[in-house]
Amino acid sequence: MLENARGRKSSREKILDAAAELVADIGAGRLTLEAVAERAGLSKGGLLYNFPTKDALLQAMIQRMIDQVSESKEALRAQMEPGPNLEARVATTSLLNMCCGGKMQEIATGMMAAAAENPRLLDPVRQVIAATVKQIETSSDDVEAALLGWLAVEGLSNLEMHNLSPFSDQDRERIVGMINRLLTKGIAP
């Protein structure tokens, strides 16, 4: 996916990958152009050729993450068994898959970097969140359960993206299962 004609990853992709990894490794506040360039395997000049400013790079990180989430949601929507609160289940599952699967791969990184550098870069995220919530609110059979589950996943993923989660893998699994039960069986068991 997203390779150029010769089947090799484009520089843009390599750069975005490198930036995401770096944020995860050394922290959003320490993200520098030189470090990104080095990890992506090109020079600072080459990096700035692809992204003329640091803001542009951060913006692209955010956009890519939004696109990936939306992709993942689309896939889940097709694949998931139908039932109540489908939209909420799709939203929560995609969030959990993306940001929490062992390493927070794509989600948190861009957001943390943007939040540290220039909060306005989070505007597109705001839109996505607003849209997601609206969709959950209008499409759910049990709006209360759906919102609650979504918020809980939001909390869990936020904890994990700051390495603040006190939960073991099996604790986490239990919690995820519990949220899924809430979403499929409603607020009354």
Added chain:
Amino acid sequence: MLENARGRKSSREKILDAAAELVADIGAGRLTLEAVAERAGLSKGGLLYNFPTKDALLQAMIQRMIDQVSESKEALRAQMEPGPNLEARVATTSLLNMCCGGKMQEIATGMMAAAAENPRLLDPVRQVIAATVKQIETSSDDVEAALLGWLAVEGLSNLEMHNLSPFSDQDRERIVGMINRLLTKGIAP
């Protein structure tokens, strides 16, 4: 509270207030010593007299916020009507009062600054969170409901601390009410 002998706020307090306000105003990544000093009404030298390094300042911000939360929890624990899942209700209510009451006053600011600058500064927060969760798990009548409610509040407050919340005031009130109902009446209404 926390004033010196003559009833005036100590410089330390003024500095910590200023830093918190600044983070809220201009973003965690743009927090500089000079700006903090200016807003606190003293010189950079005076600031560095009180906090010898920027790390020390951030550490103090975190510590103050932890102390305030623990204070607030203690107060709530005495004042709150007894009932099921008391500990979870205390934890969630203190979180909501602190960080979400109109302005995110104390909680988010220190955390965001620390996360941007030096994630290791969040270690004390990790401890508090782990302790809170353990307490909720051991003391709750309905552990599932308690954890779910706590996570949801965590999610809501995280959204709010990045100005990402799509909820209106009355939406928010409904959600908080819903979480409280979950905590007081259990997972089955």
Added chain:
DNA sequence: ATTTATATACCGACCGGACGGTTTAGTTGC
């Protein structure tokens, strides 16, 4: 076929400003 032109993608030296922290010399109030 050879030259010339143009575009793409990149290198890397360098600049300038910001910022954390130091130092020094002086001031004010208890």
Added chain:
DNA sequence: GCAACTAAACCGTCCGGTCGGTATATAAAT
């Protein structure tokens, strides 16, 4: 006389961004 500063200069480093140059490929002109 000491604690708690002020004021201002200064240092060293880091870092975003600029800029001139380079290599390669493709196209156009002769």
